[in-house]
Amino acid sequence: MFDLILKNITQRKLRAGLTVFGIALGILAVIVMGGMSEHFNMTFDKSISLTADKIRVFPEIGFGGGDLNNSKAREVKRVTGVADAYGILQAALDPESLGFFGGDVVIGVQPEKQLSLLKDTKVTDGRFLAVGDGYRAVLGSSVAREFNLKAGDGLQIKSKRVQRASSITHTRNFTVVGIMEYTGSFFDNGVIIPLDVAQKFYDRGDTVSFILAVPDPDTDAEDLSKRIELNVEKIKTFSPEQLRKQIEQSLVIFTLITISAAVLAAIIGGLSVVNTMLMSVSERTKEFGLMKAMGAETKDILFMTMGEAALMGILGGICGIIGGGALVYYLNDYLASRGTVLFSVTPRLLAIAIVFSTLLGVLSGLYPAYRAAKMSPMEALRYE
Amino acid sequence: MDEPILSVRNLSKTYMQGKIPVHALSDVSFDVQKGEFLSIIGPSGSGKSTFLSMIGLLDRPTKGSVFIDGVEVTKATDSEAPKIRREKIGFVFQHFNLIPTLSAFENVDIAMRFARVPKSKRKERAAELLTRMGLRDRMNHKPSELSGGEQQRVAIARAMANNPAIILADEPTGEVDTKTRDMIVELLRGLSEKGQTILIVTHDTSVSARTRRIIKMLDGKIESDTINAVGEIKTA
Numbered sequence: 213m214f215d216l217i218l219k220n221i222t223q224r225k226l227r228a229g230l231t232v233f234g235i236a237l238g239i240l241a242v243i244v245m246g247g248m249s250e251h252f253n254m255t256f257d258k259s260i261s262l263t264a265d266k267i268r269v270f271p272e273i274g275f276g277g278g279d280l281n282n283s284k285a286r287e288v289k290r291v292t293g294v295a296d297a298y299g300i301l302q303a304a305l306d307p308e309s310l311g312f313f314g315g316d317v318v319i320g321v322q323p324e325k326q327l328s329l330l331k332d333t334k335v336t337d338g339r340f341l342a343v344g345d346g347y348r349a350v351l352g353s354s355v356a357r358e359f360n361l362k363a364g365d366g367l368q369i370k371s372k373r374v375q376r377a378s379s380i381t382h383t384r385n386f387t388v389v390g391i392m393e394y395t396g397s398f399f400d401n402g403v404i405i406p407l408d409v410a411q412k413f414y415d416r417g418d419t420v421s422f423i424l425a426v427p428d429p430d431t432d433a434e435d436l437s438k439r440i441e442l443n444v445e446k447i448k449t450f451s452p453e454q455l456r457k458q459i460e461q462s463l464v465i466f467t468l469i470t471i472s473a474a475v476l477a478a479i480i481g482g483l484s485v486v487n488t489m490l491m492s493v494s495e496r497t498k499e500f501g502l503m504k505a506m507g508a509e510t511k512d513i514l515f516m517t518m519g520e521a522a523l524m525g526i527l528g529g530i531c532g533i534i535g536g537g538a539l540v541y542y543l544n545d546y547l548a549s550r551g552t553v554l555f556s557v558t559p560r561l562l563a564i565a566i567v568f569s570t571l572l573g574v575l576s577g578l579y580p581a582y583r584a585a586k587m588s589p590m591e592a593l594r595y596e
Numbered sequence: 597m598d599e600p601i602l603s604v605r606n607l608s609k610t611y612m613q614g615k616i617p618v619h620a621l622s623d624v625s626f627d628v629q630k631g632e633f634l635s636i637i638g639p640s641g642s643g644k645s646t647f648l649s650m651i652g653l654l655d656r657p658t659k660g661s662v663f664i665d666g667v668e669v670t671k672a673t674d675s676e677a678p679k680i681r682r683e684k685i686g687f688v689f690q691h692f693n694l695i696p697t698l699s700a701f702e703n704v705d706i707a708m709r710f711a712r713v714p715k716s717k718r719k720e721r722a723a724e725l726l727t728r729m730g731l732r733d734r735m736n737h738k739p740s741e742l743s744g745g746e747q748q749r750v751a752i753a754r755a756m757a758n759n760p761a762i763i764l765a766d767e768p769t770g771e772v773d774t775k776t777r778d779m780i781v782e783l784l785r786g787l788s789e790k791g792q793t794i795l796i797v798t799h800d801t802s803v804s805a806r807t808r809r810i811i812k813m814l815d816g817k818i819e820s821d822t823i824n825a826v827g828e829i830k831t832a
Contacts, residue, residue, distance in 0.1 A: 220697065506681065510678075590655050
């Protein structure tokens with residue numbers, strides 16, 4: 213029967229082609245949006261696994277809203293169960309950009325704490341920061357690739373200081389001493405500089421953006437998080453669990469985008485299959501009546517019409533995956549030169565796309581197939 | 597006498613035309629033996645097409661029954677009907693009704709597909725039938741590339757594909773010229789001489805004149821049922 217299905221599709225090349233194209237566009241949207249969502253999920257997963265052992269301590273008023281003096285780190289460290297605590301100063305590398313989609317970030321940290329911060333991350337070129345380093349920086353792999361830098365090169369960093377109503381931009385040249393390996397986390401977009409240099413450069417006095425508290429090995433991070441909040445004044449804490457929940461909440465948006473792209477694809481692609489199949493079925497009214505007169509079973513006719521719809525779905529899916537894959541590949545290539553990667557086409561996503569497009573075809577073929585199969589042979593043969 | 601291959605018993609069909617019942621068939625009975633070549637004639641509205649669709653399970657009677665090869669086909673359910681159509685009946689239509697996208701060969705082949713005949717057997721049988729119809733060289737042509745007579749011969753080959761108990765031909769010569777008509781009637785007669793039961797519905801008396809038995813219908817009833825001794829054809 214398969215050759216008959218193929219014959220029917222190739223008989224109506226333009227129409228079938230347009231339908232397939234419609235589905236392909238839908239699947240392309242699924243791949244691109246899905247690829248973005250997958251990439252964010254993966255990055256956050258990786259980032260969390262790198263920092264999951266630490267509790268974040270923020271000023272009470274909110275992130276960046278109030279000043280958090282680095283002396284608070286000593287208070288936090290005094291809480292039982294805290295192995296270590298240190299401040300981190302964070303700022304956007306390019307003060308003009310909002311740094312929303314994987315923008316590069318300057319991270320100020322005491323050189324002696326950087327191994328605790330970066331965990332097992334290694335440098336592939338040069339070295340980590342050392343105590344006493346001045347305007348020196350260690351770069352994440354994406355930053356290094358974006359600016360095409362090696363250890364020993366210079367990197368200009370701008371800072372924007374608000375003074376009364378105007379702001380003054382300062383530029384300093386930092387010497388790159390090391391490049392980190394690719395981690396798949398936000399550290400790839402990080403520029404690590406010594407904390408004291410960062411505080412001076414950004415004119416932040418002795419304040420930090422947040423404090424990281426490392427729990428003792430046998431201490432429960434959730435309990436400790438609450439304990440720190442009770443023991444230290446004017447701060448609030450984010451336990452690893454709270455952080456994960458918060459990130460998951462923001463990821464819901466991306467998942468929603470993916471789902472709406474898929475739903476849109478379903479509506480557009482599905483309707484075009486329904487339309488094409490209904491046309492094809494009504495054109496072949498006589499043919500189906502004749503097949504029934506020849507003794508075709510209902511299931512034969514269902515198989516032929518649903519098969520036709522399913523095949524268009526599969527073809528559309530394959531075209532969409534190829535098109536979407538190519539688009540994502542070139543976009544990633546382009547974005548990589550600008551320091552970010554936005555899309556990950558995972559096997560899971562590919563499987564979803566192909567199953568989705570096939571189901572789309574089959575489901576939209578259901579009603580036209582039912583119409584074809586229910587046709588009375590007598591009526592169909594009288595139909596001119 | 598052998599058991600008849602087709603047996604029609606008290607067949608009636610009433611249509612409702614609005615609120616007025618129309619008796620398309622009333623109480624028709626007759627038997628057909630294997631290998632018979634008969635025609636049903638009558639003016640339009642005499643019930644002959646209705647009758648044909650009853651035998652061919654394309655429509656259901658109001659009353660009465662039809663037996664083909666000992667099976668009461670009028671009792672068949674919707675799910676049994678396709679099997680009976682495949683195994684007992686071959687249709688030949690006035691408008692040929694070939695599938696336009698398929699070649700002559702594929703049009704014959706498809707009938708056997710529905711009967712789940714294995715591919716090698718199908719190929720062999722389709723080629724054999726088309727050769728018998730004199731279409732050996734036209735097998736791979738689409739219906740649009742064939743003449744009316746050729747198309748009808750493909751349709752006859754298709755009707756015979758599954759060795760049906762009976763071939764039902766509805767105005768098989770309605771759309772061809774007289775020469776082709778004679779050729780088709782001769783072909784059908786030749787098949788009947790080899791044991792194939794053939795029933796033609798026609799209003800063309802020059803077709804019925806060449807069949808062995810003529811059933812004349814009028815107002816849904818059999819008016820006459822005669823054995824036609826002449827039956828022979830003189831090719832001019």
